[in-house]
Amino acid sequence: MIEQSVVHKYLRKNKKFPHIWCPGCGHGVIMGSLLRAIDKMGVDRNNVAVISGIGCSSRTPTYLDFNTLHTTHGRALAFATGVKLARPDMLVIVVMGDGDAVGIGGNHFIHAARRNMDLKVVVYNNNIYGMTGGQASPTTPSGKKATTARYGNIERSFDICDLARSTGANYVARATSYHVKQLENYIYKSFNKKGFTVVEAVTHCPTTYGRLNSLKEPVAGMEFQKNNFIMKNLWDKLSDEEKQVKFPMGEFVDVDKEGFVTKYLNLIESVRQGD
Amino acid sequence: MGKKISFYEKWCKGCGICAAFCPKKCITMDENTNKPVWNEDECIQCGFCELRCPDFAIVVKKKGEK
Amino acid sequence: MIKLLQGNEACAYAALAAGVRFFAGYPITPSTEIAEIMSMELPKRGGKFIQMEDELASMAAIIGGSLGGLKSMTATSGPGLSLMQENIGYASITETPTLIVNVQRGGPSTGLPTMPSQSDIMAAKWGSHGDHPIIVTYPHTVPEIYNETIRSVYLSEKYRVPVILLLDEVIGHMREKIEIPDENTIEKFDRKVPTVPNDWFFPFEGNLEGVPPFASFGEGYRYHVTGLVHDVDGFPTSKHSQIERFMNRLIGKIDNNVNDILKWEEYNMEDAEYAILAAGCIARTARDTIKVLREKGIKIGLIRPVTIWPFMEQPLINATKKIKKLFVPELNLGMLSLEANRVLKGKLEVCPYNKINGEIIYPSELEKFIEEEI
Ligand SMILES: Cc1ncc(C[n+]2csc(CCOP(=O)(O)OP(=O)(O)O)c2C)c(N)n1
Ligand code: SF4
Ligand code: SF4
Ligand code: SF4
Numbered sequence: 001m002i003e004q005s006v007v008h009k010y011l012r013k014n015k016k017f018p019h020i021w022c023p024g025c026g027h028g029v030i031m032g033s034l035l036r037a038i039d040k041m042g043v044d045r046n047n048v049a050v051i052s053g054i055g056c057s058s059r060t061p062t063y064l065d066f067n068t069l070h071t072t073h074g075r076a077l078a079f080a081t082g083v084k085l086a087r088p089d090m091l092v093i094v095v096m097g098d099g100d101a102v103g104i105g106g107n108h109f110i111h112a113a114r115r116n117m118d119l120k121v122v123v124y125n126n127n128i129y130g131m132t133g134g135q136a137s138p139t140t141p142s143g144k145k146a147t148t149a150r151y152g153n154i155e156r157s158f159d160i161c162d163l164a165r166s167t168g169a170n171y172v173a174r175a176t177s178y179h180v181k182q183l184e185n186y187i188y189k190s191f192n193k194k195g196f197t198v199v200e201a202v203t204h205c206p207t208t209y210g211r212l213n214s215l216k217e218p219v220a221g222m223e224f225q226k227n228n229f230i231m232k233n234l235w236d237k238l239s240d241e242e243k244q245v246k247f248p249m250g251e252f253v254d255v256d257k258e259g260f261v262t263k264y265l266n267l268i269e270s271v272r273q274g275d
Numbered sequence: 276m277g278k279k280i281s282f283y284e285k286w287c288k289g290c291g292i293c294a295a296f297c298p299k300k301c302i303t304m305d306e307n308t309n310k311p312v313w314n315e316d317e318c319i320q321c322g323f324c325e326l327r328c329p330d331f332a333i334v335v336k337k338k339g340e341k
Numbered sequence: 342m343i344k345l346l347q348g349n350e351a352c353a354y355a356a357l358a359a360g361v362r363f364f365a366g367y368p369i370t371p372s373t374e375i376a377e378i379m380s381m382e383l384p385k386r387g388g389k390f391i392q393m394e395d396e397l398a399s400m401a402a403i404i405g406g407s408l409g410g411l412k413s414m415t416a417t418s419g420p421g422l423s424l425m426q427e428n429i430g431y432a433s434i435t436e437t438p439t440l441i442v443n444v445q446r447g448g449p450s451t452g453l454p455t456m457p458s459q460s461d462i463m464a465a466k467w468g469s470h471g472d473h474p475i476i477v478t479y480p481h482t483v484p485e486i487y488n489e490t491i492r493s494v495y496l497s498e499k500y501r502v503p504v505i506l507l508l509d510e511v512i513g514h515m516r517e518k519i520e521i522p523d524e525n526t527i528e529k530f531d532r533k534v535p536t537v538p539n540d541w542f543f544p545f546e547g548n549l550e551g552v553p554p555f556a557s558f559g560e561g562y563r564y565h566v567t568g569l570v571h572d573v574d575g576f577p578t579s580k581h582s583q584i585e586r587f588m589n590r591l592i593g594k595i596d597n598n599v600n601d602i603l604k605w606e607e608y609n610m611e612d613a614e615y616a617i618l619a620a621g622c623i624a625r626t627a628r629d630t631i632k633v634l635r636e637k638g639i640k641i642g643l644i645r646p647v648t649i650w651p652f653m654e655q656p657l658i659n660a661t662k663k664i665k666k667l668f669v670p671e672l673n674l675g676m677l678s679l680e681a682n683r684v685l686k687g688k689l690e691v692c693p694y695n696k697i698n699g700e701i702i703y704p705s706e707l708e709k710f711i712e713e714e715i
Binding site: 003004005007008011017018019021022023024025026027028029032033177178180181184217218219222223226 | 281285286288289290291292295296323325326327328329330331333334336
């Protein structure tokens, strides 16, 4: 008999497998980590929602046996806000690409963080617009190529974790599709926290970003992560020059400010008592 | 399937990630089929090939399981 | 209970009475009072209010709230309606009941924030890209705003479509006496829930009216909702036969149920030789005009759509059979008259009277116009 992994328990296996992602696309790796983290939570799957926007990454919910919602490009957090307020006990997970989360959806991202809305965000950051064929995204590093930045990106890029931290998230962490165990662990930790949490899952897109930036083989993208992402405490000790070419990962924020949902439920309580 | 590894060949897209990052280098990509082949004697059941497979095509049995 | 209420207030209280328990919105004149009342009243009823960062988010949030099981609404005006359009289409294709109140202002763009206009009639129907089902209602007095808000929530839940309630700025801000019915007497539509186990459930398979039963998130039906065209199982499809079946059912929900959805009023039409087609505040102008013209011996009546989309095609044809001329006064450059011409196919002369300077149309000017045309 064929063995099943933890991940297989949560797949809608009768639906379109193998999935649509390209060979070696990191999105599948992240989805695996996400599912193992959900499994560890031991929650009733009827009480889990997975909500996404539009993009390759946002195809995630299609494959998963939860309450799933594939929304419009950039707006997943706003839809999720409605679901969470209607179902305060539900574990509401939001998966987005980098373009979805901090490009077209940037306004929703900062405001969901500011409100400390109780949503569990996982950003699949492949530094590019994958689905539409490799256009520059707000996280495409300066100098890197995209189909709309043929001569190299002259814009600066967002650091998603910095953005989440400065706008008020309760928990912010980063790992990569190579660092799967850390990734799973951070996602799991974020699920156990109230308020707005963000795990940035750095990933590789061999088909677009990779092709344009000499990382065409899936393995090359992961090699890059393996060699260049280092734990934050070690990264902090690097020289300024080294910091230009290495990237920090780990947990950046871990606080317990009261989340929006708790506050609103308390508000209802006090208004009703006042009546 | 082998004692340590179960492999869903239909789901595998031949990306080579499992082989590239196996700590024991006990996976090779078959040149004809472009699918992984395990040398299970060397495998330490660390589970990384399962965790990093983007297509959920691998299940590594827990140590001690038969 | 008799009360003196503003149109916007009536709308908010009616929504609460209809069972709306989630509001997400963004402030914009002349609709803001609705949000302000909801912020005050919803928590008292255990409902939720949230001011979102923009109208894109507001529309998205109420779709989420509705999927979570709460009757949900937002309120806005022109610029906000434009921003909501993509997600209104999403509500259409995912069949998520939602109420969007649009208190119209003059446009385009920021336009005339505090002045009346009826220029969103087409935007309400056609504003979101692609063929999509939508219902639009258009009350003309404060008491009617109350009733139409309740009916709009009902229709939205029954047919699983977004409903846009169009208001005129002048009625939104006008105070009128209104008799508030007992909340228990209000007819509410309880969502039809599925009656089969999860693995037998086809979330997008219609009933006889073409409407699928509704399973809220969290109730054991773990299904998929997507803005991609999908088959009965909820998953995206690219098979032409499935696409066709889906689109036909989606559009058919409105087309096959027009008799239930349509509502209109005929006033003084029994012996009329001439008729005015008018909606919202301009129907009030028309009513006053008709009184004066009738005193002068001109047999004229009013046809007033209350459901404005779907358009009252057959009722308009029937009502105008003996009519010599149809006058269509409106605060835009000819939206109702365009529709009337489409429906009447040149069989009847349609005389538009249009005004877009931020003023309403006064009975005296309409009277003069009609007398000249007769
Ligand atoms: C309003 C709107 N604008 C543009 C698009 C086209 N579009 C689809 S996916 C996408 C980019 C997705 O990139 P990202 O969010 O980074 O996800 P990825 O595909 O890389 O996983 C764009 C621009 C759209 N669907 N909707
Ligand atoms: S285009 Fe890139 S992100 Fe999209 S599936 Fe292919 S590899 Fe993944
Ligand atoms: S990682 Fe998975 S998909 Fe890639 S070659 Fe190995 S088994 Fe196949
Ligand atoms: S379980 Fe570990 S050692 Fe065994 S094949 Fe997989 S990666 Fe290699």
